[in-house]
Amino acid sequence: EIVLTQSPATLSLSPGERATLSCRASQSVSSSLAWYQQKFGQAPRLLIYDASNRATGIPARFSGSGSGTDFTLTISSLEPEDFALYYCQQRSNWPLTFGGGTKVEIK
Amino acid sequence: QVQLQQSGPGLVKPSQTLSLTCAISGDSVSSNSVAWHWIRQSPSRGLEWLGRTYYRSEWFNDYGLSVKSRITINPDTSENQFSLRLKSVTPEDTAVYYCASGGVGTNFFHYWGQGTLVTVSS
Numbered sequence A: 001e002i003v004l005t006q007s008p009a010t011l012s013l014s015p016g017e018r019a020t021l022s023c024r025a026s027q028s029v030s031s032s033l034a035w036y037q038q039k040f041g042q043a044p045r046l047l048i049y050d051a052s053n054r055a056t057g058i059p060a061r062f063s064g065s066g067s068g069t070d071f072t073l074t075i076s077s078l079e080p081e082d083f084a085l086y087y088c089q090q091r092s093n094w095p096l097t098f099g100g101g102t103k104v105e106i107k
Numbered sequence B: 001q002v003q004l005q006q007s008g009p010g011l012v013k014p015s016q017t018l019s020l021t022c023a024i025s026g027d028s029v030s031s032n033s034v035a036w037h038w039i040r041q042s043p044s045r046g047l048e049w050l051g052r053t054y055y056r057s058e059w060f061n062d063y064g065l066s067v068k069s070r071i072t073i074n075p076d077t078s079e080n081q082f083s084l085r086l087k088s089v090t091p092e093d094t095a096v097y098y099c100a101s102g103g104v105g106t107n108f109f110h111y112w113g114q115g116t117l118v119t120v121s122s
Helices: none
Strands: A004-007 A010-013 A019-025 A033-038 A045-049 A062-067 A070-075 A085-090 A102-106 B003-007 B018-025 B034-042 B046-055 B059-063 B071-076 B081-086 B095-103 B116-120
Touching (some): A004 A085, A019 A033, A019 A102, A033 A062, A070 A085, B003 B095, B018 B034, B018 B095, B034 B071, B046 B071, B081 B095
Antiparallel strands (some): A004 A019, A019 A070, A033 A085, A085 A102, B003 B018, B018 B081, B034 B095
16 A cells, blocks of 8 residues: 655645645655645545646646655645645555645644 | 535444445436545544446446455446445444545546545444
8 A cells, every 4th residue: 555645744834925745655656646625624625636737626826746756735825715734645556545634724 | 517415324333334325416427437436534544545436338346455345335327326335333434434536547536525424333
């Protein structure tokens, strides 16, 4: 099973700042990685798939990069609605697995 | 736009069977390009993929190793929905359960149900 490790666990930032979230895989997943946003009491929402492709309706301030074992989700300028939990997920190997999450909180 | 609507009990007794249903609108459970998944989330286990069903001239299923001996995911073409059955539950199966869908080849989750908190307790 591929283990995805996300860091940091919590990111404290102010609106307008840049957020950089990391996801590291225990073995290569090529570009087969997605990012999700989850707000309290809601289901996760797909943001990025195949490492760098924005899902439908996702604002351009969200971008993804990386391949192999190291991936990054960048939010260029945080909006108030971006403070939430973020998860990565790999589809390279079965079973499909998720990272433990990064909480982006208001500083 | 695909919408997934979950239904099922929020409380299940230990050793019994957890049963949830996910009704689909905006797509067909028999679509040749989509897979239908169940995922759960708990504080102790995080997000955990449980399994999927999909149609490619016949029905296929894949299940996660941690639940493989206890899980069944079935499509219901007459009602355009799919179901989850998890037998012999314990308190460790307490979680929010989600249905989700995505391309068969991509295995990313584009659409999600609203989630159902299932508590296993006597």
